[in-house]
Amino acid sequence: MAEAKFDEMDHYKQAELMKFDFRPPPTGWMDTPTDFRPGSWIYPGKAKHLEYLDLPNPREWAVTDEDWQLPKNWKEIVLEGMRERLSRYRTFKIFMDICVRCGACADKCHFFIGGGDPKNMPVMRAELLRSIYRKDFTALGKVFGKLAGGRELTVDVIKEWFYYFFQCTECRRCSVFCPYGIDTAEITIIGRELLGLLGLYVNWVIEPVANCFRTGNHLGIQPHGLKDTLEFFAEDIEDSTGIKVDIPLNKKGAEVLFVTPSGDFLADPGTYTCMGYMALFHEIGLDYTWSTYASEGGNFGLFTSHETIKRLNAKIYAEAKRLGVKWILGGECGHMWRVLNQYMDTMNGPPDFLEVPKSPLTGTVFDNARSTKMVHIMEFTADLIRHGKLKLDPSRNDHIKVTFHDSCNPARAMGILEEPRYVLKNVCNNFYEMPPNTIREQTFCCGGGAGLGTDENMEMRLRGGLPRGNAVRYVQDKFGVNELACMCAIDRATLTTVCDYWAPPVRVTGIHELVSNALQMKGAKDREVNFRLEEIEHWKQKAAPAGRKEGSSDV
Amino acid sequence: MRVVIPLIAVIILFMLAYFGVEAAGLQTLFGVVFPYIALVIFIVGLIYKIVRWAMVPVPFRIPTTCGQQKSFPWIKPSKLDNPSGTLGVIGRMALEVLCFRSLFRNTRTEIQKDGPKVAYASNKWLWLGGMAFHWSMLIVSIRHLRFFTEPVPGVIIGLQDLDGFFQVGVPVFYATSIIFLLAVGWLFLRRVVSPQLRYISLANDYFPLFLILGIGTTGFLMRHLMKTDIVAIKNLTLGLLSFNPAAPAEASGMFYAHLFLVCVLFAYFPFGKLTHLAGVFLSPTRNLSNNSRVVRHINPWNYPVKVHTYAEYEEEFGEKMKKAGIPLDKE
Numbered sequence: 081m082a083e084a085k086f087d088e089m090d091h092y093k094q095a096e097l098m099k100f101d102f103r104p105p106p107t108g109w110m111d112t113p114t115d116f117r118p119g120s121w122i123y124p125g126k127a128k129h130l131e132y133l134d135l136p137n138p139r140e141w142a143v144t145d146e147d148w149q150l151p152k153n154w155k156e157i158v159l160e161g162m163r164e165r166l167s168r169y170r171t172f173k174i175f176m177d178i179c180v181r182c183g184a185c186a187d188k189c190h191f192f193i194g195g196g197d198p199k200n201m202p203v204m205r206a207e208l209l210r211s212i213y214r215k216d217f218t219a220l221g222k223v224f225g226k227l228a229g230g231r232e233l234t235v236d237v238i239k240e241w242f243y244y245f246f247q248c249t250e251c252r253r254c255s256v257f258c259p260y261g262i263d264t265a266e267i268t269i270i271g272r273e274l275l276g277l278l279g280l281y282v283n284w285v286i287e288p289v290a291n292c293f294r295t296g297n298h299l300g301i302q303p304h305g306l307k308d309t310l311e312f313f314a315e316d317i318e319d320s321t322g323i324k325v326d327i328p329l330n331k332k333g334a335e336v337l338f339v340t341p342s343g344d345f346l347a348d349p350g351t352y353t354c355m356g357y358m359a360l361f362h363e364i365g366l367d368y369t370w371s372t373y374a375s376e377g378g379n380f381g382l383f384t385s386h387e388t389i390k391r392l393n394a395k396i397y398a399e400a401k402r403l404g405v406k407w408i409l410g411g412e413c414g415h416m417w418r419v420l421n422q423y424m425d426t427m428n429g430p431p432d433f434l435e436v437p438k439s440p441l442t443g444t445v446f447d448n449a450r451s452t453k454m455v456h457i458m459e460f461t462a463d464l465i466r467h468g469k470l471k472l473d474p475s476r477n478d479h480i481k482v483t484f485h486d487s488c489n490p491a492r493a494m495g496i497l498e499e500p501r502y503v504l505k506n507v508c509n510n511f512y513e514m515p516p517n518t519i520r521e522q523t524f525c526c527g528g529g530a531g532l533g534t535d536e537n538m539e540m541r542l543r544g545g546l547p548r549g550n551a552v553r554y555v556q557d558k559f560g561v562n563e564l565a566c567m568c569a570i571d572r573a574t575l576t577t578v579c580d581y582w583a584p585p586v587r588v589t590g591i592h593e594l595v596s597n598a599l600q601m602k603g604a605k606d607r608e609v610n611f612r613l614e615e616i617e618h619w620k621q622k623a624a625p626a627g628r629k630e631g632s633s634d635v
Numbered sequence: 636m637r638v639v640i641p642l643i644a645v646i647i648l649f650m651l652a653y654f655g656v657e658a659a660g661l662q663t664l665f666g667v668v669f670p671y672i673a674l675v676i677f678i679v680g681l682i683y684k685i686v687r688w689a690m691v692p693v694p695f696r697i698p699t700t701c702g703q704q705k706s707f708p709w710i711k712p713s714k715l716d717n718p719s720g721t722l723g724v725i726g727r728m729a730l731e732v733l734c735f736r737s738l739f740r741n742t743r744t745e746i747q748k749d750g751p752k753v754a755y756a757s758n759k760w761l762w763l764g765g766m767a768f769h770w771s772m773l774i775v776s777i778r779h780l781r782f783f784t785e786p787v788p789g790v791i792i793g794l795q796d797l798d799g800f801f802q803v804g805v806p807v808f809y810a811t812s813i814i815f816l817l818a819v820g821w822l823f824l825r826r827v828v829s830p831q832l833r834y835i836s837l838a839n840d841y842f843p844l845f846l847i848l849g850i851g852t853t854g855f856l857m858r859h860l861m862k863t864d865i866v867a868i869k870n871l872t873l874g875l876l877s878f879n880p881a882a883p884a885e886a887s888g889m890f891y892a893h894l895f896l897v898c899v900l901f902a903y904f905p906f907g908k909l910t911h912l913a914g915v916f917l918s919p920t921r922n923l924s925n926n927s928r929v930v931r932h933i934n935p936w937n938y939p940v941k942v943h944t945y946a947e948y949e950e951e952f953g954e955k956m957k958k959a960g961i962p963l964d965k966e
């Protein structure tokens with residue numbers, strides 16, 4: 081077997097990876113150079129994507145280059161950029177001023193826990209930027225310089241920012257523990273904006289952004305391709321259930337526009353969750369439509385700059401207006417919901433052409449989405465179940481012992497904690513929680529959010545995935561858990577690696593995949609295979625002797 | 636260096652005042668001029684700081700939610716940790732400011748290399764130390780109002796009696812004085828003992844600690860070990876308050892050193908991290924309710940951005956869409 085490379089999981093032996101402790105190095109942090117070892121950083125954004133998006137300083141460069149080809153007046157640009165943001169974001173200004181370096185946030189970051197690099201303590205990550213702030217924007221720093229914790233802005237500082245702001249997944253876990261709510265994610269977002277002013281982007285983020293701008297989704301799937309994809313899904317659903325589901329696409333006058341992260345169009349196991357939505361909507365007869373133009377719920381703009389969030393997000397309301405729908409339904413995704421909950425309406429609203437969302441099946445008015453007019457699928461489905469609108473047989477999932485991973489953003493930028501659990505408990509008989517320090521608002525990141533989930537960043541992903549992977553391992557050992565459910569497209573991709581590494585052979589699933597397993601569809605044949613087209617032993621046993629007639633299951 | 640320089644600075648400050656009074660007779664400078672200057676810097680500086688913060692807009696509603704959102708009547712929302720309205724925010728802020736709610740959550744993470752196993756243990760020491768420090772400082776400060784009032788209001792006397800409840804020593808030891816000194820000492824120790832904390836700590840973290848430690852120690856010495864002319868001090872404070880000050884020669888050098896360190900603390904306050912006292916109230920991740928889907932939050936500088944319109948999209952992909960049978964706007 082060929083030797084595994086640095087961008088492959090097998091390259092990293094657990095014992096090797098765990099050779100660290102939480103002790104900082106003897107040199108002070110200002111004098112410790114950044115170690116750009118392969119596996120711990122991400123390839124730069126390609127010039128063509130920057131050009132397509134009208135972003136500054138497009139060029140080809142490599143992280144390992146000595147010269148990053150910054151604009152001549154780079155320093156001015158950064159300081160001016162900081163000045164502007166200090167006058168625009170109270171968060172930034174306050175967070176720069178009031179940190180007392182109490183260290184409460186220090187061991188809360190998954191990258192610090194899994195790697196021990198002191199600059200991955202959230203407080204340190206912020207200090208990387210704060211030290212410049214002190215030097216150039218505060219009286220004490222101007223007078224006392226280094227003694228007051230200030231330092232000179234140099235190219236090495238910029239490189240260090242690039243390294244560590246792309247080692248933060250903007251998960252906000254640190255913010256939960258900080259006595260002032262200092263949110264390092266916010267500092268990372270702004271740090272990345274500053275880097276962006278110099279043309280420093282990572283390709284794993286900026287290529288999806290460019291794709292999304294052009295084709296409507298991160299993956300760059302063109303309209304006819306999306307149609308093909310959904311048709312494939314429909315075929316698999318038919319193979320599994322015998323039911324042919326519709327694929328409404330860009331349908332004017334539909335009641336609901338459905339938007340979900342495009343990761344679910346391409347990457348397993350997200351695809352099965354996507355099929356789950358399609359089956360569910362068919363089953364309840366929802367008058368909905370997909371859009372090829374707004375075919376992305378996720379928003380890698382969040383990992384780029386506030387302006388980019390807005391540029392990408394604008395499509396959702398615009399498309400809802402063009403199609404004349406009444407309200408919008410959003411799929412299972414993490415950072416997508418941060419944007420939809422905390423940015424969308426402010427940036428691109430008000431959507432006064434829409435109506436307050438109301439479930440056509442239960443009559444429930446989603447008052448908590450009165451202004452944005454956008455409902456989370458987990459709220460929608462939980463409400464369906466609550467009103468008995470779905471015929472569910474949770475024993476269909478008896479081959480699964482499932483635990484639930486709260487994705488960072490739904491947990492800490494929204495608080496949608498009970499809805500997914502309610503749905504899970506209604507579609508599965510065996511649901512086990514991971515330890516309390518690792519779920520709900522204290523949940524751990526998958527290690528690959530915020531645009532870090534690429535293979536060349538494998539070492540950091542495995543390190544960052546340690547706390548989550550270890551918690552999965554715990555319930556695996558204790559309860560025999562064999563599946564990890566999550567409601568996030570990035571998770572579905574990255575946690576697969578995390579589980580393969582830290583808790584094999586636990587598999588990853590979306591919640592609506594589990595819903596679709598339990599869903600007793602009208603007119604379905606006796607299902608022997610799930611949407612993965614795997615034969616499920618106990619489904620076969622049930623199917624054989626009962627010999628039910630088609631359509632009998634919904635009475 | 637980051638520890639030693641602030642320590643030396645505080646010692647020098649102490650000596651300046653002590654010998655300035657004892658040897659050079661600069662009572663007026665240390666007793667009248669500096670207190671007024673410090674107070675002005677404190678008030679003007681802090682107000683300036685707060686106004687500057689308040690002038691910066693809050694473009695987005697980004698509370699860090701730490702509990703269940705308000706959605707359906709049949710799901711219990713977490714009113715305090717994920718507030719949906721003003722009342723909840725007030726509750727959340729009160730818990731944060733008065734009880735250090737977030738610090739109370741603190742855990743310690745440990746890794747056992749075999750396995751490996753990541754373990755989390757509750758760790759309330761920082762919370763305890765922080766609470767002890769801030770609350771005792773508040774009570775000590777209130778107690779000091781006895782030097783600024785004549786007659787001393789009953790509340791202050793009551794508080795004082797409560798504080799000296801154990802009736803130990805002559806004059807009695809106040810519980811808060813002891814707690815205060817222990818807490819500051821502990822906050823200092825953890826900074827130098829814990830390798831991570833030592834790593835992140837700056838001179839600006841040690842300086843206020845030493846200053847406060849100096850203030851506490853000089854105060855303690857004056858009350859319990861040295862003879863201090865209370866009447867003279869009270870004349871000074873009341874004189875300062877009525878803008879008719881005279882610095883008494885009877886008060887000791889120790890008193891002037893105590894007073895001077897307090898002045899330095901006041902003057903330093905608006906410039907560094909101590910402004911967290913005010914900043915905590917303005918932190919947008921804590922003081923906003925999570926209702927951005929219910930009420931539209933307005934960004935005062937929201938500006939138009941370049942987007943890719945549907946028309947442009949159809950322009951590029953229209954042919955392909957037509958072939959695939961996807962409806963078009965044109966035609």
Ligand code: SF4
Pocket residue numbers: 178179180181182183184185186202203257258259260261262
């Ligand atoms: S918990 Fe908050 S105040 Fe304490 S070090 Fe971290 S960011 Fe600073």
Ligand code: SF4
Pocket residue numbers: 188189190191200201202205247248249250251252253254255264265268
């Ligand atoms: S936001 Fe998450 S990844 Fe970033 S510093 Fe905080 S805990 Fe670490």
